[in-house]
Amino acid sequence: MRTHRTVTAAALTLALATLAPVLAACSSSDSPADKDAVRAVDPRPSGSTASGRTVATYTPATAMSASDLATTVERLKARAAAFGLDGTRIERHGSLITADAPGDSGDRLRQLAATAELTFRAVKGDRAARPADVRQRFNALTCPATGTPPLSEPLEPMPACDSDTGRKLLLGPVVLDGEDVKSAKSDLNTGGGTDWVINLSFTDRGAQDFATVTTDLSQQTPPADQFAILLDDKILSAPTVQQAITGGEAQITGDFTRQRAENLAALISTGALPVRLTVSDVARQP
Structure with missing residues (x-):
């Protein structure tokens, strides 16, 4: 099992896609007319x-x-x-x-x-307060998870499996979602190797909110310095934040094939x- 990595590693991570400092872990009728x-x-x-x-x-x-x-x-x-x-x-x-x-x-x-619902949630520490129902779901979760996860509430914490490490994580409420992303494009990783990446560009509001959230996370201690990116409540990446991201752009990297990266970018871009x-x-x- 791989351990958690930063953005410079080949595991799933998040990083700036610019030359700025890199984030470490960076009811209807059925008639013909209708x-x-x-x-x-x-x-x-x-x-x-x-x-x-x-x-x-x-x-x-x-x-x-x-x-x-x-x-x-x-x-x-x-x-x-x-x-x-x-x-x-x-x-x-x-x-x-x-x-x-x-x-x-x-x-x-x-x-x-x-569904392709993209969400961003902060990772909470092991000692974070957990409502009884969330604690019950956290204890019942087995990683790696299989099947389609139940729908979560955006304003409530949720448990999820880190696809990179296999660990259970407690995630906070949604702080950004797909409406905050202006575009998503697949590309070959310019850092070397044969992996493909997904480059994200945030809206003006999304960029501001992302900078605020990553500023706060960069001041936390592990594991509360992690940030999870999810698609349909499944974690794509849960990187560690060492610096605030202020450039309005980010990159999801990992062991993606070209087809996988292109499909993810298409799902995110179309909403x-x-x-x-x-x-x-x-x-x-x-």
Whole structure:
């Protein structure tokens, strides 16, 4: 098991993407008139040599308004394009949504439905006060965690597994989220090696809040000097903060392949879906 590392290590970390000092660990009808269909216009092949098509059906976990349904369709459209799923059709049928892509695209269509809620939470020390329900969930959590974690409350602390060290961490309330991120792009790690990274650029408000939070964390003692970045309540990185980050940009680095980095950047850039979707069916068609 690897130990926790700083931003200069190959493990998951967070760092400035500039020349500034590096952060150490740095309800709807289903009539034809009410159906939305989106087809990618890029003529390039989807990258799959398999014939036929793959159709995935997505079911909302909770009831969706017409506005949320329309937003979900548009964001799935943007994700399909960013994923390189050219020729994909996104359609709604009442409260259900389907994605129809060329070739054997099941795995990527499953990834397409991720809620992709990006959040930032400070790591709390072992002696931090824990409400009874949080203490119970913390004690019940086994790392590495499997399956989809239950939805957390943004203003409440939560337990989570550090994907790098395998340790259980107690995290504080959300201090920044995906609305504070202006863009996310994948790139090859310029620090050497073959790992890929995700470069984040914050909004003006996000940059100010991030600077404030990292200033405070840099003055804490371990493990309360760590900052966790989560996607759908799963930790991507939990770096140690040694200096305030004031440049408005950051970088998520780790053992990412090009495809993994590109998919993460696409999910972050297109924004979180208004509601969690369940992939209720994936079927191949001739």
